[in-house]
Amino acid sequence: MKLPLFKLAAPILALPRPAKRFVAVSVDLSLCVITVWLAYYLRLGEFVSLSGNALWAVGASIGIALPIFIVSGLYRAIFRYSGWPALLAVARAVGIYGLLYASIFTAIGVAGVPRTVGIIQPILLLLFVGASRALARVWLGERYQSILKHASRPKALIYGAGRTGRQLAMAMANSHEMQVVGFLDDDDRLHGHVLNGQPIYNPGDLANLVSALTVSDVLLAMPSIGRKRRNEILAQIRGVPVSVRTLPSMIDLAQGKVSISDLRELDIDDLLGREPVTPNHILLSKNIVNKVVLVTGAGGSIGSELCRQILAVGPAKLLLIEQSEFALYAIHQELEEKLAGHGVVLVPLLASVQDGDRLQEIMSTWHPDTVYHAAAYKHVPLVEHNPAEGIKNNVLGTLRTAQAAAENGVADFVLISTDKAVRPTNIMGASKRLAEMALQALAVEPPVPSAGGRGGTRFAMVRFGNVLGSSGSVVPKFRQQIRDGGPITLTHPEITRYFMTIPEAAQLVIQAGAMAKGGDVFVLDMGQSVKIMDLARRMVELSGLTVKDEQNPDGDIEIEITGLRPGEKLYEELLIGDNPKPTSHPRIMKAHEDFIPWGELEAKLNALDMALNVNDVGLIRRMMETLVSGYAPSGEIVDWVHLEQEAESVPSVVE
Numbered sequence: 001m002k003l004p005l006f007k008l009a010a011p012i013l014a015l016p017r018p019a020k021r022f023v024a025v026s027v028d029l030s031l032c033v034i035t036v037w038l039a040y041y042l043r044l045g046e047f048v049s050l051s052g053n054a055l056w057a058v059g060a061s062i063g064i065a066l067p068i069f070i071v072s073g074l075y076r077a078i079f080r081y082s083g084w085p086a087l088l089a090v091a092r093a094v095g096i097y098g099l100l101y102a103s104i105f106t107a108i109g110v111a112g113v114p115r116t117v118g119i120i121q122p123i124l125l126l127l128f129v130g131a132s133r134a135l136a137r138v139w140l141g142e143r144y145q146s147i148l149k150h151a152s153r154p155k156a157l158i159y160g161a162g163r164t165g166r167q168l169a170m171a172m173a174n175s176h177e178m179q180v181v182g183f184l185d186d187d188d189r190l191h192g193h194v195l196n197g198q199p200i201y202n203p204g205d206l207a208n209l210v211s212a213l214t215v216s217d218v219l220l221a222m223p224s225i226g227r228k229r230r231n232e233i234l235a236q237i238r239g240v241p242v243s244v245r246t247l248p249s250m251i252d253l254a255q256g257k258v259s260i261s262d263l264r265e266l267d268i269d270d271l272l273g274r275e276p277v278t279p280n281h282i283l284l285s286k287n288i289v290n291k292v293v294l295v296t297g298a299g300g301s302i303g304s305e306l307c308r309q310i311l312a313v314g315p316a317k318l319l320l321i322e323q324s325e326f327a328l329y330a331i332h333q334e335l336e337e338k339l340a341g342h343g344v345v346l347v348p349l350l351a352s353v354q355d356g357d358r359l360q361e362i363m364s365t366w367h368p369d370t371v372y373h374a375a376a377y378k379h380v381p382l383v384e385h386n387p388a389e390g391i392k393n394n395v396l397g398t399l400r401t402a403q404a405a406a407e408n409g410v411a412d413f414v415l416i417s418t419d420k421a422v423r424p425t426n427i428m429g430a431s432k433r434l435a436e437m438a439l440q441a442l443a444v445e446p447p448v449p450s451a452g453g454r455g456g457t458r459f460a461m462v463r464f465g466n467v468l469g470s471s472g473s474v475v476p477k478f479r480q481q482i483r484d485g486g487p488i489t490l491t492h493p494e495i496t497r498y499f500m501t502i503p504e505a506a507q508l509v510i511q512a513g514a515m516a517k518g519g520d521v522f523v524l525d526m527g528q529s530v531k532i533m534d535l536a537r538r539m540v541e542l543s544g545l546t547v548k549d550e551q552n553p554d555g556d557i558e559i560e561i562t563g564l565r566p567g568e569k570l571y572e573e574l575l576i577g578d579n580p581k582p583t584s585h586p587r588i589m590k591a592h593e594d595f596i597p598w599g600e601l602e603a604k605l606n607a608l609d610m611a612l613n614v615n616d617v618g619l620i621r622r623m624m625e626t627l628v629s630g631y632a633p634s635g636e637i638v639d640w641v642h643l644e645q646e647a648e649s650v651p652s653v654v655e
Contacts, residue, residue: 017179034051035061036061039057043114043120061101063412064440068097073089075339091510101122106118116583149303156179156219157181157219159233161187161222164221165222171196176567181213185200204234217246218242218243218245220244238542243544244544285313288315289314293317293369299324300375305321306372309506309510310372318345318346320347321353322351323351353400354393355373363410367410369410370413370513371412372416372510375395376432377428380428381427381567384638386639388620395431403447406457407447411457413458415435415459419498426567427624428565433626436595447461460519463521464562478539487558488539488558491568492563509584512585522588525587533631566635569634617639
C-alpha cells in the first residue's frame with residue numbers, strides 16, 4: 001500500500017491551494033459522518049443505517065464542526081508542516097465542538113438518538129481529525145521535502161556529448177547530488193539536437209546558459225583530449241561563474257562504466273601540467289628491477305611517490321628510511337596494500353640521515369644497489385629560522401648517507417635537489433647546493449669501500465622546481481583558503497614559480513638516475529614558470545567564484561598580499577650556467593656546475609660542522625657564503641635562538 005499511496009502525494013501537492021482546502025473540508029466532512037456511524041456501533045453493538053433520526057446526528061455534526069474548524073483556522077494550516085501547534089488547534093476546535101454537540105444530544109437529548117452518542121462521537125472525531133493531520137504530515141511532508149530537495153539540486157552541463165558524456169548523464173539520471181540540464185559540445189552539427197532527452201548547446205553560449213538555466217557546474221566528460229585542448233576549454237570557461245569538475249583520464253577509467261564517483265574537483269595540475277611523455281621503460285627498470293632499492297625520506301611528498309613508482313617497476317627489496325614514525329607507518333601501510341602478493345620485500349626503517357652509524361648498519365645489512373636520497377628540510381622560512389638544523393640535515397645528512405652508500409658498494413646514488421639551489425638567497429637553497437657540491441666532489445674522489453664493498457658508486461643529482469600538491473605547496477594551501485571563504489594569502493604580486501606534478505617528477509628522477517655516469521647534475525624541464533597571482537585567480541574562477549578586488553568589490557574571494565618571507569625569492573632558476581646539454585630523454589637536461597675538490601671541501605665541511613654544533617649563526621652564514629658561489633642572503637639573521645639570545649642580552653632601561 002505504501003508505494004501507491006506515496007505516488008499519489010505528488011499530484012496532490014501539485015493542486016492549487018483552493019483545491020487543497022476543498023479536499024481537506026471533504027475529508028473532515030467524511031470523518032463527521034464516519035464517527036457518528038461508529039458511535040452508534042459502539043453504543044448499540046451493531047452497525048445501523050444512517051437514516052431517520054440518525055441523520056439528525058450526522059447533520060448536526062457537520063453543521064457544527066465545519067464552521068468551528070473554519071473559524072479556528074484549521075484550513076489555513078499547511079498540513080505537510082503541521083506539528084504539535086496544529087494538533088493543539090485541532091484539540092481546541094474539537095473541544096468546542098464536543099461541548100456543543102454533547103449539549104444537544106446528551107444534556108438536552110434528541111428522540112431516537114442515544115445520549116451517549118453525544119459523548120462518544122466528539123471523542124472519535126478528535127482522534128480521527130488529529131490522525132488525518134498527522135498522516136498528512138508524514139505522507140505529504142516527506143514527499144514534499146523530497147520534491148524540494150530534488151528540485152534544488154545543483155544544475156550541471158556536461159561538456160562533451162560523446163560516449164563518456166552519455167554514460168555520465170545516464171549515471172546521474174537518478175542522482176540526489178546534481179541534475180544534468182544539457183550538453184555542451186564543440187561540434188556545431190550537434191547544436192540544437194537532443195541527446196537522451198537533454199539539449200545540446202554551443203559552448204560559446206555558456207554565459208547565457210548559466211544565467212537562464214541557473215547552472216552551477218560544468219562537468220568535463222572528455223577524458224581522451226590532449227592537455228592543450230583541455231586548457232583552451234578551461235580558459236573559455238574561466239570568465240563564467242561556474243565550478244568545473246572533471247573525469248579522470250581514459251587510462252584511469254580503465255574502460256569501466258562512468259559513474260558519479262569518478263567526478264572530481266578540478267585539480268590545478270589540470271591547468272599547469274604538460275602533455276605527458278611516455279616514460280622510457282628501459283631507464284625506469286635499469287636501477288630497480290630485481291634490485292635492492294633504498295629511499296630516504298620515504299614518507300615525504302617526493303619520497304612516497306618514488307616508493308610507489310619503484311614498487312610498480314618491481315624491485316627485489318624496497319627499504320624505506322624515514323625519521324617520522326607516522327609518515328613511515330602511513331607509506332608502509334599503503335605500499336603493503338599495493339603489493340598483492342607480488343613478492344617484493346618491504347622494510348620500514350626508522351632512522352635519521354644525520355645518524356651515520358645507523359646508516360652504516362642499514363647499508364651493511366642489506367647492501368642496496370640503488371639509493372634515492374629524498375630526505376631534506378625544504379620549507380624555506382622554517383629553515384631560515386632554524387638554519388643550523390637545516391644545514392645539518394640537508395648537507396651533513398646527505399654527506400653521511402652518500403659516504404655510507406659508497407663504503408657499502410651502492411652502485412647508484414641519486415640526490416633529489418631543487419631549483420632553489422641556483423644562486424640561492426636562503427639557507428635551504430644554499431644547503432641543497434652545498435649537498436650537490438659534496439656529491440660532485442665524492443664522484444671524483446669516492447670513499448674507499450669497506451671490506452666486501454663493490455666500489456664505484458655513481459653519484460647523480462636531479463634538480464627541479466615545485467611539485468603540485470606537496471606538503472607546503474601553495475596549491476593545497478590556496479584550495480583550503482578558497483574552501484574557507486578566503487582570503488588567499490600571497491607573499492608578492494609578481495612572484496613566479498616552476499611547477500610539475502609529483503608522479504611526473506618521480507618518474508623523471510628515476511630515469512635521470514639511470515643515465516648517470518658519475519657527478520652528473522640533471523635538470524628537469526619544468527616548462528614555463530607560472531605567476532602565482534594568475535594561479536590564485538584561476539583557482540578561484542574555476543571554483544565558480546570571483547576575485548574580490550578594486551575592479552570587483554562584490555567578489556567572493558580576496559587576494560591578500562602579505563610580503564616576502566625570510567629568504568624567499570621572486571623568481572626561481574634551474575641553471576647556474578647557460579650551457580645545459582640535452583640527454584636521450586626530451587624532459588631531462590644535463591648541467592655543468594663548478595664545485596670544490598674533495599680534499600679542500602672536506603676540511604671546510606668539518607669546520608662548518610663545528611660551527612653548527614655551537615650554533616654560531618653569524619659564522620655559519622659567512623661560511624656558507626664562502627662555500628656556495630652565488631649565495632646572497634636576502635636579509636638579516638632570523639634564527640629563533642639567535643634572536644632570543646640577542647633580546648635577552650640587551651639590558652633593560654629602568655626609569
